[in-house]
Amino acid sequence: MATSKEFFYRRLHSLLGVIPVGVFLIQHLVVNHFATRGPEAFNQASHFMENLPFRYALEVFIIFLPILFHAIYGLYIAFTAKNNVSRYGYFRNWMFTLQRVSGVVTLVFIAWHVWETRIQAFLGAEVNYDMMANILDHPAMLAFYIVGVLSTVFHFANGLWTFGVSWGLTVTPRSQRISTYVTLGIFIALSLISIRTIFAFV
Amino acid sequence: MSEHKMISFIITRQDTADSTPYDEEFEVPYRPNMNVISALMEIRRNPVNKKGEKTTPIAWDMNCLEEVCGACSMYINGKPRQSCTALVDKLEQPIRLAPMSTFPVVRDLQVNRSRMFDSLKRVKAWVPIDGTYDLGPGPRMPERKRQWAYELSKCMTCGVCLEACPNVNSKSDFIGPAPLSQVRLFNAHPTGAMHKTERLDAIMGDGGLTNCGNSQNCVQSCPKGIPLTTSIAALNRDTTFQAFRNFFGSDQA
Numbered sequence: 001m002a003t004s005k006e007f008f009y010r011r012l013h014s015l016l017g018v019i020p021v022g023v024f025l026i027q028h029l030v031v032n033h034f035a036t037r038g039p040e041a042f043n044q045a046s047h048f049m050e051n052l053p054f055r056y057a058l059e060v061f062i063i064f065l066p067i068l069f070h071a072i073y074g075l076y077i078a079f080t081a082k083n084n085v086s087r088y089g090y091f092r093n094w095m096f097t098l099q100r101v102s103g104v105v106t107l108v109f110i111a112w113h114v115w116e117t118r119i120q121a122f123l124g125a126e127v128n129y130d131m132m133a134n135i136l137d138h139p140a141m142l143a144f145y146i147v148g149v150l151s152t153v154f155h156f157a158n159g160l161w162t163f164g165v166s167w168g169l170t171v172t173p174r175s176q177r178i179s180t181y182v183t184l185g186i187f188i189a190l191s192l193i194s195i196r197t198i199f200a201f202v
Numbered sequence: 203m204s205e206h207k208m209i210s211f212i213i214t215r216q217d218t219a220d221s222t223p224y225d226e227e228f229e230v231p232y233r234p235n236m237n238v239i240s241a242l243m244e245i246r247r248n249p250v251n252k253k254g255e256k257t258t259p260i261a262w263d264m265n266c267l268e269e270v271c272g273a274c275s276m277y278i279n280g281k282p283r284q285s286c287t288a289l290v291d292k293l294e295q296p297i298r299l300a301p302m303s304t305f306p307v308v309r310d311l312q313v314n315r316s317r318m319f320d321s322l323k324r325v326k327a328w329v330p331i332d333g334t335y336d337l338g339p340g341p342r343m344p345e346r347k348r349q350w351a352y353e354l355s356k357c358m359t360c361g362v363c364l365e366a367c368p369n370v371n372s373k374s375d376f377i378g379p380a381p382l383s384q385v386r387l388f389n390a391h392p393t394g395a396m397h398k399t400e401r402l403d404a405i406m407g408d409g410g411l412t413n414c415g416n417s418q419n420c421v422q423s424c425p426k427g428i429p430l431t432t433s434i435a436a437l438n439r440d441t442t443f444q445a446f447r448n449f450f451g452s453d454q455a
Binding site: 004006007008010011077079080081082083084087088090092093095096097099161162165166167168169170171172173176 | 280366368369371373374406407408409410411412413414415416417418419422423429431432434435436437438439440441442445
């Protein structure tokens with residue numbers, strides 16, 4: 001078997017970004033959207049998620065380990081590229097660069113977000129509507145969250161497009177064009193959901 | 203002579219493989235229908251720069267002079283392309299020439315494209331027909347497929363796609379779009395397909411197919427209009443299946 005580790009790692013990186021990390025992202029944004037129905041609804045939903053059976057196993061295998069691999073290998077990928085949009089300003093090349101930039105921004109945002117919520121919860125804080133309302137009370141933090149969430153959603157939507165190519169699902173130029181429109185739609189839909197959620201805490 | 207129209211050039215030069223590059227300006231008397239190569243030949247005939255100083259003639263690669271060999275690729279006004287089909291009448295002046303940056307410079311505009319030829323060997327970009335006995339005629343290719351494969355066969359290993367690719371650089375050992383597309387070409391050939399697995403395994407190795415980051419600069423830059431990104435996506439599909447066959451085993455050869 002001549003297959004190298006690199007092939008396996010790159011494909012694993014592409015797969016993990018969609019399953020389970022992408023699926024978790026959608027679930028996370030959808031559950032948080034309960035905030036638009038008021039603090040009660042949000043607290044109830046977050047309480048339900050907190051009390052899922054096998055919580056730690058779910059967190060470790062569906063969230064932490066996949067994100068950790070995706071992030072570390074992603075950084076390696078991002079920093080081996082020599083971005084050249086100034087010379088080749090084509091649409092896909094811009095997406096290529098933005099995918100790498102948004103990846104790094106998303107990593108910084110997620111690290112901060114996990115520290116502020118999950119690790120604080122581990123240290124004894126209660127994760128609820130008030131916690132998020134307090135965080136987003138500060139305008140700089142609000143801006144940071146908006147940028148972070150939009151960057152995450154972009155990275156996911158554009159990542160879905162590259163997933164289609166990397167696994168050989170979208171081969172022809174026409175299929176890739178259709179995929180561009182579909183993933184653009186996903187970006188807009190998830191952006192609306194997350195922005196509405198953020199402003200439900202303000 | 204002074205009434206003659208002159209064409210101005212700014213050329214990035216480099217005396218040896220390791221020395222520092224520098225710019226030198228030239229003025230060449232205009233002739234109708236000139237291409238960049240004929241202007242370079244003019245400088246070679248009379249190696250005097252714009253300031254009137256005698257200098258060394260410029261080194262560059264060329265061969266076919268009709269955009270099928272790929273040897274004369276260089277940056278012309280910021281775009282990597284072949285200097286034989288770069289017509290002076292269609293270029294903004296001063297015309298800026300520079301060597302491609304992805305490949306090691308030999309001298310001036312001459313670069314060493316060996317890495318591409320090494321990659322072609324690595325991926326077995328040929329149809330093996332030699333044996334210890336007469337192998338006989340191979341199966342015929344359907345005309346529709348032949349026309350499609352002909353487009354891929356136009357690749358002249360010029361290096362423009364590697365130059366445009368953000369993932370082909372000194373930090374990565376990505377073989378680039380051109381050799382990958384050749385894998386698709388030879389895997390499509392009825393006789394070449396007999397070695398399909400070997401080629402797929404080769405591009406699943408380090409520096410292979412998965413290094414593509416889908417910036418799609420290659421397909422935008424290819425002077426021959428080869429559908430490189432379609433080739434890459436098709437190979438992604440082939441290697442997906444090949445990976446499963448390699449891992450689980452297969453009843454297919």
